[in-house]
Amino acid sequence: MRAVRVELAFDKIEHDPRAQGALSCISWDFRSTLGFDDGRMRILCECITVGTPCPPPGFSIGGITMLQILEAWEIGKLRHHLVVMEFDNDFIGRHFHKRDMAILAGTNLTSKGLVIQLAGKQELIMEFIREIKKEITVDRITTGRGSSGMVESGPTLQQLRILKTAHHYGWHETPKRISIRGLAEKMGLSKSAVAEQLVKAEGTVIGDYIDSSS
Numbered sequence: 001m002r003a004v005r006v007e008l009a010f011d012k013i014e015h016d017p018r019a020q021g022a023l024s025c026i027s028w029d030f031r032s033t034l035g036f037d038d039g040r041m042r043i044l045c046e047c048i049t050v051g052t053p054c055p056p057p058g059f060s061i062g063g064i065t066m067l068q069i070l071e072a073w074e075i076g077k078l079r080h081h082l083v084v085m086e087f088d089n090d091f092i093g094r095h096f097h098k099r100d101m102a103i104l105a106g107t108n109l110t111s112k113g114l115v116i117q118l119a120g121k122q123e124l125i126m127e128f129i130r131e132i133k134k135e136i137t138v139d140r141i142t143t144g145r146g147s148s149g150m151v152e153s154g155p156t157l158q159q160l161r162i163l164k165t166a167h168h169y170g171w172h173e174t175p176k177r178i179s180i181r182g183l184a185e186k187m188g189l190s191k192s193a194v195a196e197q198l199v200k201a202e203g204t205v206i207g208d209y210i211d212s213s214s
Contacts, residue, residue, distance in 0.1 A: 007140040009113040018062040030107035041093035047081040054081040063088035159201035
């Protein structure tokens with residue numbers, strides 16, 4: 001099966017203690033799978049922080065344990081940590097025991113949300129996605145197409161966040177109850193970024209609706 005990208009906006013996972021603990025850091029970027037120990041999956045991950053220290057070895061929360069910090073380096077104000085993490089068998093590891101499915105680079109957790117990229121046997125990928133959907137609302141699933149790589153449909157996680165905020169505060173009402181400046185202030189973004197991403201998100205949603213109706 002071609003690669004599959006599963007996206008969940010952060011508001012879907014913000015109450016999960018694992019997500020709350022992780023977001024004391026800027027991002028967690030998957031680098032490689034290291035194998036299994038008694039059914040528990042180990043992965044190599046890059047943790048990026050600024051000001052806040054990376055969780056220490058031995059730290060554990062919700063079936064995830066920080067085993068080791070292999071290396072740390074600084075680029076500007078950012079501190080990067082190459083770490084080994086372990087996932088309990090009953091949490092995630094069990095989905096990968098047969099080695100017919102793999103996590104791909106591009107999998108990461110940031111304040112925008114969680115992105116999981118997978119490749120492998122279709123049956124296993126679909127089972128994995130069904131398990132996720134039992135617990136959390138999935139915002140978007142996209143697949144790879146030949147040399148085109150991942151083919152996206154629907155707003156990105158950032159665009160979805162802006163679109164939801166705009167709708168909540170009355171951007172789509174007549175007259176509008178909030179301005180671009182107001183949205184930018186609420187989201188901590190520049191006016192130009194909000195305006196650009198909002199137009200793209202609205203265009204994508206409208207385009208998908210028109211295509212599905214034709």
